[in-house]
Amino acid sequence: MTHTMDLNELTEAIVAGKLEASQEMVREALKVRTDPQVLINEYLTKGMEEIGKRFEAGKAFVPNLLMSARAMKGALEILKPLLVDEKQTTVGTVVIGTVKGDLHDIGKNLVASMFEGRGFKVINLGIDVSSDKFIAAIRENQADILCLSALLTTTMNYMKEVVVALEETGLRERVKVMVGGAPLSDGFARRIGADAYTSNANAAVERARRLLQK
Numbered sequence: 043m044t045h046t047m048d049l050n051e052l053t054e055a056i057v058a059g060k061l062e063a064s065q066e067m068v069r070e071a072l073k074v075r076t077d078p079q080v081l082i083n084e085y086l087t088k089g090m091e092e093i094g095k096r097f098e099a100g101k102a103f104v105p106n107l108l109m110s111a112r113a114m115k116g117a118l119e120i121l122k123p124l125l126v127d128e129k130q131t132t133v134g135t136v137v138i139g140t141v142k143g144d145l146h147d148i149g150k151n152l153v154a155s156m157f158e159g160r161g162f163k164v165i166n167l168g169i170d171v172s173s174d175k176f177i178a179a180i181r182e183n184q185a186d187i188l189c190l191s192a193l194l195t196t197t198m199n200y201m202k203e204v205v206v207a208l209e210e211t212g213l214r215e216r217v218k219v220m221v222g223g224a225p226l227s228d229g230f231a232r233r234i235g236a237d238a239y240t241s242n243a244n245a246a247v248e249r250a251r252r253l254l255q256k
């Protein structure tokens with residue numbers, strides 16, 4: 043029986059990619075009524091940031107990223123139902139995908155999880171998604187927000203094509219377009235006519251909430 047739990051160990055478990063340990067600590071933390079939002083924002087996300095930094099520095103590798111993402115996802119699965127409870131209705135509907143030609147999905151899935159955890163309905167179209175597919179999903183689900191992800195300098199230009207397709211189909215006024223991925227920037231988002239860019243998943247949700255309030 044532990045009286046006080048060091049939540050930094052939860053961050054460490056995410057960094058180490060330990061799924062069971064992460065879930066166990068989340069359950070323990072909930073027993074002593076730790077706010078789920080605090081667990082996500084201050085401990086889980088910090089773990090993902092840290093593994094990202096280690097990767098950049100050549101101290102961690104792709105399998106490490108995948109294991110951390112898996113641990114993060116497992117922890118979020120426990121927390122998600124508790125967060126949705128806070129809001130009776132869905133905050134909004136998000137269609138998200140990695141654009142055509144691009145197979146990177148770790149960051150995109152993190153963004154999707156964050157949106158889900160904060161009460162959004164999320165339609166995750168996966169990787170290598172064409173503009174036709176984005177458009178069909180927006181129509182079908184009456185989405186409020188379209189989230190496009192790209193990790194390659196070659197594929198990020200496809201985002202512009204998606205924005206143009208939205209204009210051509212008369213959907214541009216109905217959805218807010220958010221873009222993200224390591225090679226992107228605010229300037230790039232503005233140039234292609236997107237509504238917002240953020241550099242991480244947490245900020246993406248905050249930004250989306252503001253966009254919908256108008």
Ligand code: B12
Binds near residue numbers: 097148191195222239
């Ligand atoms: C993991 C990885 C892979 C994995 C992908 C596994 C998977 N399931 O995703 C594999 C091994 C498959 C892979 C393949 C390739 N990769 Co790769 N990959 C990476 C790596 C190492 C990490 C990416 C990652 O997951 N980061 C961690 C996540 C959490 O961060 P993130 O994706 O940036 O997401 C965050 C933010 O960007 C933001 N965000 C992301 N999406 C969105 C969307 C919205 C709407 C918003 C608001 C925010 C947002 O929020 C996220 C969470 O905070 C990067 C290096 C890097 N520095 O990015 C190279 C990297 C992106 N890859 C690169 C390359 C070249 C390739 C390959 C071409 C290699 C090859 N020769 O085959 C192929 C391309 C395959 C393809 N067609 O897509 C280059 C790109 C260079 C360039 N200038 O374009 C990089 C930069 C590596 C490098 N330094 O050379 N890769």
